Amino acid sequence: MKISRVTILTLGVADLDKATTFYHAVLGTPPNIADGITFIQLPGTWLALYPFEKLAEDISPDVPVTRSGFNGVTIAHNAHNKNDVVEILSRAEAAGARIVKAPQETFWGGFSGYFSDLDGYYWEVAWGPMFEFTENGEMKFKEEA
Template structure:
């Protein structure tokens, strides 16, 4: 297996609301519109998909019961190129309907980060790492 992730799919309770949050609020590029069955957002080498939670659980198998609240053990990270940008992105997420769950602050590993949750409770970390190297598209290099 090659080491890459092509698509991350989030099961959402209200697809139209989630499209508005990511496309209109956060500014993620998408051709998604009202009435679509799924939405895709291009993210510089990978894609974020939004799909109805009940249909995603059904696709996996009849025994799957979708989790509708609480921390499920996964976070999505958005790394930024400056310490100040962390607060800017968190503020944008909050204005778009997200909930700040951890304010921007210096963290134990030497960076600066905070967390927000989207309308379905998925946790996003917004982080700045002082030694991170970004390519010309803004992708972090490891």
């Protein structure tokens, strides 16, 4: 049996060029642009950016094209340590994000903060003592000693 995984997370964006510049600044990974879609290759799961209306149209002409408020989804960027959380949130703010929750200790023993990107998507930037990263950057639970 093959393992299922999420391979690409696509965000519908208002301005593809601005979103591409924003995510390059925040994530530090050079984007690849092909056929009007931006792909940002990350360990495990890629991020794709596509014009909002075109994404809705690709799903179905019957999908309502609306945007407002919190839709119940957040995206997480897990960091290697607390300082990385602060640095990533600072880069996001410098690139135009709105800091929604300043970095702070969490109830679950970690450290995190939230930003809202140019299109209103909410990102948590977090560090957790129960996580570690493989050589190729994939996150996993720490093995018990």
